[in-house]
Amino acid sequence: MTPVELSRTVLHAVRRAVDEGELRVTVPERAVVTPPGPGGCGDYATNIALQLAGAAGQPPRRVAEILRSQLAGETALADVVVTGPGFLNFSLGRNASAPLVEEILRRGRRYGHAEGFSGTVVRLRCPAEVRAVVVTDALARVLRSQGDVVRVTCDGPPVPEWETVLGVVGTHPRSHTSGSLPDLDVTVHPVPAPADPLPLGRDAARWALLHPAAHDRPRIPGDHLVQRETNSLFRVRYAHARTRALLRNAADLGFHPEPGSVGGAEALLAVLGDHPRILTAAAHRGPDRLARHLVAVADATLPLLPAVLPLGDEKPSAAHRARLALAEAAGAVLAGGLSLLGIDAPDHL
Incomplete structure (x- = not known):
């Protein structure tokens, strides 16, 4: 359920x-x-x-x-x-995990998205500052996932590298906008970045700007590029890549995911089930809510993964298939969430 x-x-x-x-x-x-x-x-x-x-x-x-x-x-x-x-x-x-996993696998990366137009048109305004533009871009993606129509305007012309390096789309000088009045008019003005994030590249730069709350000053250090547990972006992408690797390895062993009862995974099931609510919250309170949620999903996913594949001469069982399905569902949520933040979710790290 x-x-x-x-x-x-x-x-x-x-x-x-x-x-x-x-x-x-x-x-x-x-x-x-x-x-x-x-x-x-x-x-x-x-x-x-x-x-x-x-x-x-x-x-x-x-x-x-x-x-x-x-x-x-x-x-x-x-x-x-x-x-x-x-x-x-x-x-x-005991079998309540199966319907949730089935729903996630059916929707894939679009789990938690609205299935039609919400009836709301939102105009997002932001200053011509790199963090404000990236946060606005991510917020627009989340709002669109909830069925809203979004228009984005900026106080000044955006820097070309914000599009080519950071993947920002749909931002134009305010004077270029026209059309009927929106239902909601929102100004996005987070604490500015203390340094140029462009040297970090698209994924690490966007994470550095989006993961902190809007009222917190982001850090722009090089450790956003280091592959270790203290790097929250690495944990999220590593958890996703591990779920994809398990699916490949299971296929080599001749078994496939099948939703079923999974014992000891209550924390993971809770955060996966909470994903639609988090998307709604992120649409109203900012994409940092989604970024921190993805860290929680990754941290709940990683302990499950060592038990997914059979060990030694052990034959794949219903429990293995159910854990594999749960891992695939977690991977779908991680990939879908990263996509809304404008960050890639590679299958290999």
Whole structure:
């Protein structure tokens, strides 16, 4: 069960409670599902009971208990627990990883993207400064992934190398823009880069400018090019390249990925399931959210990889195929996220 599917399941429970007269509320359009916070438990949690309590005229915990009873028959849920003032916490069933992996493999690098026009036109404005232009370019890519139409304008003419070296596209002097007024008009003005990032090359330069939050001053050192664990970009690209290598090696051994139950991979499943929410957050708060999420995905992926292939004379089993499918899904999320940041995800490092 993916977070989107779990959100729908929660809304169906609210609707059943309303139909049966247990709650007198308007069914909301969505239920926000996130990893559990402090004091929570299981795989996911939602605060919908707290949101509905006022309109329902009942304490949040009572609303949560009503919804918990409505969710009792859901076979994809191993357990539903109420914690704190009224948070619903969900533990997914043993085979719950399979639908999430199937969904990611079906969508590939476009997992988490909108499937149509959102109805929103956004104009992004930025000063003619290298970090502002790169952040704006990445933000435009993320917004487009969420179905928005994006126009990008700049206070002055961009430096030609920003396009040829850094891969920035679609940025024009503000005086060149025309057309109807956008739904949203956003000015992107992060803390400027302290040095010229162009000597780092496209991928390392973009990562150096995008990974820090907009209010933090980026570092432009040469260690962005060093292949070691302390380099976060290297960890992300290395994790992706390892998943691709495992697929090649598995094919040589005669077996292929098949989604199924994977024990001990809860952290990885949680960050993969959270990817659509992160893309939405990055569209509103900046591409640094996506960059840091990719580091979390890579760090959760790497411990899985040594157990993917059979060892010695061991024959490939259903567990190996399921772990291979999960590794492929993680690789797809890493590649798709890097693409939105304008960074390559090579199959070989």
